[in-house]
Amino acid sequence: MSEAPALPAHAAGHPVIVFDGMCVLCSANAQFVLKYDRKGHFRLAAMQGEVGSALYRHFGIDPADPDTMIVVDGNKALRDSDGVLAIYGALGWPWRALSIFKLVPRAIRDPFYRFVARNRYRIFGRRETCFVPRPEYMERIL
16 A cells, blocks of 8 residues: 555544545534534544545545545554444543444444445435535534
Protein backbone atom coordinates (compact mmCIF):
# COMPACT_ATOMS: atom_id res chain seq x y z
CA MET A 1 0.00 0.00 0.00
CA SER A 2 1.07 3.55 -0.55
CA GLU A 3 1.74 6.07 2.16
CA ALA A 4 -1.40 7.25 3.96
CA PRO A 5 -2.80 10.49 2.53
CA ALA A 6 -1.93 13.65 4.41
CA LEU A 7 -4.80 14.79 6.60
CA PRO A 8 -5.68 18.43 7.27
CA ALA A 9 -3.91 19.84 10.35
CA HIS A 10 -7.10 19.88 12.44
CA ALA A 11 -7.38 16.09 12.01
CA ALA A 12 -4.00 15.34 13.60
CA GLY A 13 -4.40 13.02 16.57
CA HIS A 14 -8.08 12.33 15.86
CA PRO A 15 -9.53 9.10 14.48
CA VAL A 16 -11.33 9.66 11.18
CA ILE A 17 -14.67 8.04 10.36
CA VAL A 18 -15.05 7.56 6.60
CA PHE A 19 -18.69 7.08 5.67
CA ASP A 20 -21.07 7.19 2.71
CA GLY A 21 -22.41 10.74 2.62
CA MET A 22 -25.23 9.75 0.23
CA CYS A 23 -26.59 6.95 2.45
CA VAL A 24 -29.43 7.99 4.73
CA LEU A 25 -28.35 5.56 7.48
CA CYS A 26 -24.68 6.54 7.24
CA SER A 27 -25.49 10.26 7.28
CA ALA A 28 -27.77 9.79 10.28
CA ASN A 29 -24.95 7.98 12.07
CA ALA A 30 -22.54 10.83 11.20
CA GLN A 31 -25.01 13.35 12.66
CA PHE A 32 -25.35 11.16 15.76
CA VAL A 33 -21.57 11.07 16.22
CA LEU A 34 -21.28 14.84 15.81
CA LYS A 35 -24.01 15.39 18.40
CA TYR A 36 -22.84 12.89 21.03
CA ASP A 37 -19.06 13.11 20.57
CA ARG A 38 -18.97 16.04 22.97
CA LYS A 39 -15.18 15.91 23.36
CA GLY A 40 -14.66 16.19 19.60
CA HIS A 41 -12.72 12.92 19.48
CA PHE A 42 -13.62 12.00 15.88
CA ARG A 43 -13.27 13.70 12.53
CA LEU A 44 -15.55 12.67 9.68
CA ALA A 45 -14.91 12.33 5.97
CA ALA A 46 -17.47 11.36 3.36
CA MET A 47 -16.21 8.75 0.91
CA GLN A 48 -17.35 11.09 -1.85
CA GLY A 49 -14.81 13.72 -0.79
CA GLU A 50 -11.10 13.95 -1.52
CA VAL A 51 -9.92 12.86 1.95
CA GLY A 52 -12.46 10.06 2.33
CA SER A 53 -11.86 8.55 -1.10
CA ALA A 54 -8.07 8.75 -0.63
CA LEU A 55 -8.34 6.93 2.71
CA TYR A 56 -10.56 4.25 1.17
CA ARG A 57 -8.09 3.69 -1.67
CA HIS A 58 -5.19 3.59 0.80
CA PHE A 59 -6.87 0.76 2.69
CA GLY A 60 -7.83 -1.16 -0.47
CA ILE A 61 -11.49 -0.15 -0.63
CA ASP A 62 -13.06 1.09 -3.86
CA PRO A 63 -14.71 4.44 -3.00
CA ALA A 64 -17.14 3.94 -5.90
CA ASP A 65 -18.34 0.61 -4.46
CA PRO A 66 -17.45 0.40 -0.76
CA ASP A 67 -18.41 -2.59 1.30
CA THR A 68 -17.82 -0.93 4.68
CA MET A 69 -17.28 2.27 6.57
CA ILE A 70 -13.90 2.62 8.26
CA VAL A 71 -12.44 4.27 11.32
CA VAL A 72 -8.87 5.33 10.60
CA ASP A 73 -6.63 5.75 13.60
CA GLY A 74 -3.02 6.41 12.64
CA ASN A 75 -1.94 3.78 10.14
CA LYS A 76 -4.71 1.28 10.85
CA ALA A 77 -8.33 1.09 9.84
CA LEU A 78 -11.11 -0.65 11.68
CA ARG A 79 -13.87 -1.85 9.41
CA ASP A 80 -17.24 -3.58 9.56
CA SER A 81 -18.64 -4.17 13.05
CA ASP A 82 -15.27 -3.43 14.69
CA GLY A 83 -15.46 0.11 13.28
CA VAL A 84 -18.99 0.66 14.53
CA LEU A 85 -18.19 -0.68 17.99
CA ALA A 86 -15.06 1.50 18.18
CA ILE A 87 -17.19 4.57 17.47
CA TYR A 88 -19.79 3.83 20.11
CA GLY A 89 -17.12 2.75 22.60
CA ALA A 90 -15.42 6.13 22.27
CA LEU A 91 -18.60 8.19 22.72
CA GLY A 92 -18.80 7.50 26.45
CA TRP A 93 -21.83 6.51 28.46
CA PRO A 94 -24.47 5.35 27.73
CA TRP A 95 -23.24 4.57 24.18
CA ARG A 96 -20.15 2.76 25.44
CA ALA A 97 -22.47 0.04 26.77
CA LEU A 98 -22.85 -1.18 23.17
CA SER A 99 -19.26 -2.43 23.46
CA ILE A 100 -20.79 -5.53 25.04
CA PHE A 101 -21.32 -6.69 21.44
CA LYS A 102 -17.56 -7.21 21.18
CA LEU A 103 -18.27 -10.42 23.09
CA VAL A 104 -20.18 -11.65 20.03
CA PRO A 105 -17.68 -13.28 17.68
CA ARG A 106 -16.81 -11.23 14.60
CA ALA A 107 -17.87 -14.23 12.47
CA ILE A 108 -21.43 -13.51 13.64
CA ARG A 109 -21.31 -9.69 13.82
CA ASP A 110 -19.69 -9.00 10.46
CA PRO A 111 -22.12 -10.93 8.20
CA PHE A 112 -24.98 -8.93 9.71
CA TYR A 113 -23.04 -5.69 9.21
CA ARG A 114 -22.21 -6.61 5.61
CA PHE A 115 -25.83 -7.46 4.82
CA VAL A 116 -26.95 -4.02 6.01
CA ALA A 117 -24.02 -2.31 4.21
CA ARG A 118 -24.79 -4.05 0.89
CA ASN A 119 -28.48 -3.17 1.13
CA ARG A 120 -28.23 0.26 2.79
CA TYR A 121 -29.82 2.21 -0.09
CA ARG A 122 -32.62 -0.30 -0.52
CA ILE A 123 -33.41 -0.44 3.22
CA PHE A 124 -32.79 3.15 4.32
CA GLY A 125 -32.71 5.19 1.13
CA ARG A 126 -30.28 7.40 -0.73
CA ARG A 127 -29.91 11.14 -0.27
CA GLU A 128 -30.21 13.45 -3.27
CA THR A 129 -27.13 15.37 -2.12
CA CYS A 130 -24.20 14.53 0.09
CA PHE A 131 -24.67 15.13 3.82
CA VAL A 132 -23.71 18.64 4.95
CA PRO A 133 -23.34 19.19 8.71
CA ARG A 134 -24.54 22.18 10.68
CA PRO A 135 -22.06 25.09 10.74
CA GLU A 136 -20.92 24.46 14.32
CA TYR A 137 -19.59 21.03 13.26
CA MET A 138 -17.75 22.08 10.11
CA GLU A 139 -14.30 22.07 11.76
CA ARG A 140 -14.75 18.33 12.38
CA ILE A 141 -15.46 17.50 8.73
CA LEU A 142 -12.56 16.69 6.40
